[in-house]
Amino acid sequence: MSDSRTKFYLDPQNGKWKGVCAGIADYVGIEVLWVRLAVAGLMIVGQQWWILLAYFVMAWIVEPKPSALYHDRADQKFWQGVRANPTRSTTEVRAKFRDLDRRLADIELHYTSRNSSLAKEIDSLR
Template sequence: MIANGSKKLYRIPARGKVKGVCAGIADYLDIPVRLVRVIVVLSMIFGLFMVTLVAYFILAFVLDEMPESEEKSEKAPTAHQLLDKLEAELQGGETHLRDIERYVTSETFSVRSRFRQL
């Protein structure tokens, strides 16, 4: 519907609570879904109940559902996956550092450095 570069505003019922409007807005704006839901609830509490409710249902019926092809291609890694990847990178760096330390403290390193000084 509304273009933001190459992004479009969709409803995402699979990740939503009622019709997926908040999930679609959050995906479009690249912000957490909880933040959008909190903003919606706070706007309803602080005097904009009818405006928020009408806007929500208008968006629910006007916005198209996100196609499955786009939803699958935009799937972000979970926090657990990111932590596993980070742990693997740190482990590789630590192994490399140990190899360097082992070489620098070895007899071979000291012999080579003495030959370079000659």
């Protein structure tokens, strides 16, 4: 896949205007409503009017998210976790592989050990 899953994209499918807030929400893995409320709150209550300029610049510069970037919701959550904390993500992947390796070693030990009842079952299936 040529599209980077860790890159920031606009999300016009889930966005209201250009998808900037939806893109930020997708990138950090939070609900888009909270991003919209934070932007509106900073602009109105905090008098941070530069956010409006930043919004337009981002809408102009950033490219939209490809439609087939994620395979499913679990894939999307995984990549949001990678963006949030890459070290934790690699640790989780290593732990899953260690668990799979341990389980495969247990299966191999079970089949290669001298288990007479298992040998009888296998012979009865032939």
